[in-house]
Amino acid sequence: MVPEGVEIKQQTLGIKEGLVAGIPVVIGYFPVAMAFGLLSRSVDISLVDSCLFSLVVFAGASQFMALDLIKAGIAAGDIVLATFLLNLRHLMMSASLAVRLKEIKRGWLLFIAFGITDESFSVASLKSGKLSVRFLLALQGIAYVAWAGGTFVGYLIGTALPAAVQSSLGIGLYAMFTAILVPEIKKSYSVLFLAAFSGSIYVFIDYFRLLPSGWSLIVAIVAASAAGLLFVKDEGREDRI
Amino acid sequence: MKSYLPLIVGMMAVTYLPRLLPLIALSERPLNPLLRRFFLYIPYTALGALIIRGAMEAEPEMAVATLAGIGVAAAFSWIRGGLVTSVAASIIAAFLILYYL
Structure with a gap:
């Protein structure tokens, strides 16, 4: 039995914490997804397919890589293989997250798994407190909406933002990784x-x-x-x- | 326009399965303590590699801004903590460099 005091110390994270934790991810995802939308249009991919990439694959680095390979005329099978290699890292992230998700119902894991990206994993796994389904789905949910929405908007209206703004928002994702890591180094x-x-x-x-x-x-x-x-x-x- | 549906479905499978299988397989059983430690180190090693990758893959004209963005985020989060402020500060720094250089 765990004494009561110990239980209280670890705050269970809820929807609100999830949405707040997702803000830096959203700020980074939206413009990068816009760039994906625009770029996929220039490679002659339809609006529907471009959005489908973001809606069902939901993997930034892989999607950009796929555009490169499509442009180079690489066969679909080889692109899938390259994607597999690139995404093997999520095997490790998923395993790491599993250690912290002991009490979650299995059905939810199907959704949580879909939303494991470098960014949402980094934010969630080093967040102090008890991870809950609500927290994870809120965090991953707004990240997903930003990614899919950014793709759609980018395809239709182009990047719209000045290039310098666009690029600096993209750099924000690496800044986010850094800002997650540094406080841990301090500890x-x-x-x-x-x-x-x-x-x-x-x-x-x-x-x-x-x-x-x-x-x-x-x-x-x-x-x-x-x-x-x-x-x-x-x-x-x-x-x- | 060519349909990319087969490619999309293939990419979905190889993206979703690595994210799903460990979560399903490991979340219910007690883990060997050594393996558990290994998995708890993953966030740190993943971040180390991801940050470096970001710095190395930046286009040449973006390199200075990327490094500055990472540097400002490091300094801010070391001194003050706070994810959103650190990220905001580094975006501003990166923007200023891209805009004025």
Whole structure:
């Protein structure tokens, strides 16, 4: 039995927290999705197909990659394979999230799984408090709406925003990753080790082109996390390292 | 205009399944403590690699603004915390650089 005081300490996150946590994701997604919409139009993809990409695939990096490959005349099967490689990292993120989602009904997992992106995973997995279905669906829901809506708007009216605004909003997504990570580094230098080690492996693989590009992220994540088992002292905290 | 439906469906499958299977498989059973630690390290290692990837994949004309955006976010979140303010500050910094350089 868990003493009552411990239960109270971990606030259960609700819809409101989910929507607020989603704001930086929305700010980043909308303009990037607009760029996707516009770009897909220039590759001669119909409005319906362009929106379908965002509505049913919902994977930013993969969608942009697909446009590149379509433009280069690569066959659909090969594009799917490349997408698979690029998305293997979500295998790790999904597994990591699973550790924190013990009490959630299985049916909800079908929806939560669909919304696991780099951004929503990063926001959710380092959010303190108890993750709930409401929180996750609210966070992923507005991110999804921004992504799909941005695609539609971008296809129809182009980027509309001045190029400098558009690009700086896109940079906001990397700023968001940073702003999620840094406070964790402040709490524990083990985090710095894990992140820096993973980043270094990525740079090494990418710079020397050791692996096809889809592999770099997944290898960096797996290798650095495994190194963490060896080098990071287990601090025995339940939800964090 | 060519229909991309087969491609879209294929991409959906290879995107959704990696997101779904671990969640289904792991959320109900107790995990080996070592494996559990491994998975709890993933957010940090994923962020490290994603941030670096962002910096490395930036177009040459965007590189300075991207680095500045990341730097400002790091400084802001170190000093003040707060996701939204940090992101807003870095977007403004990136914009100023793109606009004036």
